[in-house]
Amino acid sequence: GEDVEQSLFLSVREGDSSVINCTYTDSSSTYLYWYKQEPGAGLQLLTYIFSNMDMKQDQRLTVLLNKKDKHLSLRIADTQTGDSAIYFCAERNRSGGGADGLTFGKGTHLIIQP
Amino acid sequence: EPEVTQTPSHQVTQMGQEVILRCVPISNHLYFYWYRQILGQKVEFLVSFYNNEISEKSEIFDDQFSVERPDGSNFTLKIRSTKLEDSAMYFCASSSTEFNYGYTFGSGTRLTVV
Numbered sequence: 025g026e027d028v029e030q031s032l033f034l035s036v037r038e039g040d041s042s043v044i045n046c047t048y049t050d051s052s053s054t055y056l057y058w059y060k061q062e063p064g065a066g067l068q069l070l071t072y073i074f075s076n077m078d079m080k081q082d083q084r085l086t087v088l089l090n091k092k093d094k095h096l097s098l099r100i101a102d103t104q105t106g107d108s109a110i111y112f113c114a115e116r117n118r119s120g121g122g123a124d125g126l127t128f129g130k131g132t133h134l135i136i137q138p
Numbered sequence: 139e140p141e142v143t144q145t146p147s148h149q150v151t152q153m154g155q156e157v158i159l160r161c162v163p164i165s166n167h168l169y170f171y172w173y174r175q176i177l178g179q180k181v182e183f184l185v186s187f188y189n190n191e192i193s194e195k196s197e198i199f200d201d202q203f204s205v206e207r208p209d210g211s212n213f214t215l216k217i218r219s220t221k222l223e224d225s226a227m228y229f230c231a232s233s234s235t236e237f238n239y240g241y242t243f244g245s246g247t248r249l250t251v252v
Contacts, residue, residue: 028180059243064245065245066142066144066229066243066244066245066246067181067229067231067243068243069241069242069243112181114181125171125173125183125184125185125186125194125196126173126181126183126241127183128173128180128181128182129180130179130180131180131181
């Protein structure tokens with residue numbers, strides 16, 4: 025079945041770049057997403073990438089997709105204290121049609137050191 | 139910015155009782171979803187809803203669960219006879235298109251079954 029894996033924790037110094045990694049198993053994944061969850065809040069869509077793309081950049085965020093290795097990463101440049109949150113990788117398989125559900129990873133806790 | 143609103147934020151119920159979790163999706167959205175996250179585990183898809191009927195449901199969404207859009211604004215998840223293992227954070231989400239750009243999630247309802 026589909027599975028999405030992420031490391032549970034990442035600690036970086038303020039001002040450094042953070043790279044959060046994700047692997048997935050479903051080769052028919054068509055859309056891949058990064059969501060951010062701050063304490064007590066819902067899941068906020070940060071960015072997404074289509075499976076026919078290798079890279080997407082949006083301000084401080086860079087998403088890299090390696091389809092061969094089924095590896096997705098999120099790079100946050102110049103990490104700030106406000107970036108402290110849980111980051112979820114998610115994938116979607118369009119094979120069935122209709123409003124398919126997302127498969128999420130467990131989330132990576134990004135910890136910012138001063 | 140439009141939001142998905144969930145109420146209550148926290149609900150405590152006795153095992154065997156019925157609970158209704160409420161959601162107000164974004165007004166012009168057409169697709170609605172429920173997800174849950176058991177503490178320390180992944181966010182799991184429960185059900186998607188479009189055009190007043192269920193589009194897709196996961197194995198978790200058994201006969202104890204039901205969804206309803208009773209009027210033009212609310213979207214509810216009912217659990218008929220709660221079990222201890224139903225304790226989780228339940229997230230509602232909505233989207234305007236089938237799925238392309240991800241969803242907007244609510245802040246969640248933390249359900250505790252005692």
